[in-house]
Amino acid sequence: MHIRIGTRGSRLALWQAEHIQTLLQAGGLTSELVLIDTKGDQVLDRSLSKIGSKGVFTQELEDQLWVGSIDIAVHSAKDLPSSLPNGLSIIAFTERELPNDVLVSRDKNLSLTSGREFTIGTSSTRRVAMLKHYCPHVTTVDMRGNLQTRIRKLDEGQCDALLLAYAGVHRMGYDDLIVEQLPLSDFTPAVGQGSIAIEAADTLSIDKIDRVRQLTNHGLTEACLRAERSFLARLEGGCSIPSFALAQWSPEQTITLTGGLVSLDGSQLLRENFTGAPEEASMLGHELAESILTRGGDVLLTEIRAHL
Numbered sequence: 001m002h003i004r005i006g007t008r009g010s011r012l013a014l015w016q017a018e019h020i021q022t023l024l025q026a027g028g029l030t031s032e033l034v035l036i037d038t039k040g041d042q043v044l045d046r047s048l049s050k051i052g053s054k055g056v057f058t059q060e061l062e063d064q065l066w067v068g069s070i071d072i073a074v075h076s077a078k079d080l081p082s083s084l085p086n087g088l089s090i091i092a093f094t095e096r097e098l099p100n101d102v103l104v105s106r107d108k109n110l111s112l113t114s115g116r117e118f119t120i121g122t123s124s125t126r127r128v129a130m131l132k133h134y135c136p137h138v139t140t141v142d143m144r145g146n147l148q149t150r151i152r153k154l155d156e157g158q159c160d161a162l163l164l165a166y167a168g169v170h171r172m173g174y175d176d177l178i179v180e181q182l183p184l185s186d187f188t189p190a191v192g193q194g195s196i197a198i199e200a201a202d203t204l205s206i207d208k209i210d211r212v213r214q215l216t217n218h219g220l221t222e223a224c225l226r227a228e229r230s231f232l233a234r235l236e237g238g239c240s241i242p243s244f245a246l247a248q249w250s251p252e253q254t255i256t257l258t259g260g261l262v263s264l265d266g267s268q269l270l271r272e273n274f275t276g277a278p279e280e281a282s283m284l285g286h287e288l289a290e291s292i293l294t295r296g297g298d299v300l301l302t303e304i305r306a307h308l
């Protein structure tokens with residue numbers, strides 16, 4: 001069996017697509033990579049929230065799934081909108097990497113808890129709002145571009161540090177630049193952070209769907225991601241909304257979902273926890289969303305949307 005894999009061309013995207021190739025190869029499947037540019041790769045002078053929240057990194061790959069020129073598309077799970085176009089589904093989620101955000105800098109002494117004033121480059125509305133909430137002493141600088149570009153900007157002195165997902169930093173081999181790992185309890189990551197999602201058209205042969213899923217899907221990660229993504233779906237939030245959610249499983253095989261919303265200025269942060277069985281994952285996400293919305297999240301979301 002041969003699988004044509006669609007991927008973006010950034011180094012991180014290629015690492016992830018090659019990781020999928022390795023998993024498929026272990027099961028005896030051959031594969032090839034088809035490189036596809038997305039709007040998120042082309043438009044670098046505007047923040048993601050201004051380009052349009054949905055599918056910035058995924059639309060062009062989905063077009064090729066429709067046409068059938070690729071069998072599967074590989075994405076950072078975080079970049080996939082919570083609701084997919086009709087006829088497309090996620091068929092697998094890989095085992096999640098450490099989901100934390102990390103502070104990256106050439107200055108080993110930098111710390112968010114030191115109270116020292118410094119600047120952080122990020123273009124994520126979630127990270128900006130959370131920094132305003134938890135670390136009002138730091139200033140954020142808008143910074144887009146792939147990891148390599150951001151590190152170049154850091155080295156040019158455009159900021160003192162970057163706030164990034166550990167998963168990407170680690171995959172690109174920049175572990176040496178990590179000066180602090182942020183606690184999940186405060187800096188809860190974005191939905192899906194650290195996992196790789198495989199998307200396919202429902203018309204793909206069932207044999208291929210089953211085999212790819214068998215070789216790449218991680219059941220517990222999948223349950224966690226279903227919980228997180230159902231939370232996001234209920235909020236109708238893309239990656240431009242400052243929402244956060246992380247589901248984790250316990251040794252007793254229950255799933256605890258924690259998540260919420262933070263206002264753009266950081267003044268209000270709503271967070272809650274729900275625990276249940278993996279089979280109830282989607283329901284947990286829905287419950288979390290309902291609870292956050294009733295506690296003032298609906299007003300917060302309206303305000304957020306008016307400002308983006």
Ligand SMILES: NCc1[nH]cc(CCC(=O)O)c1CC(=O)O
Pocket residue numbers: 076077078079163164165166167168169192193194195196
């Ligand atoms: N939107 C950018 C993006 N999408 C996925 C990752 C990192 C890998 C991951 O979280 O799975 C990143 C970079 C970052 O947030 O630092």
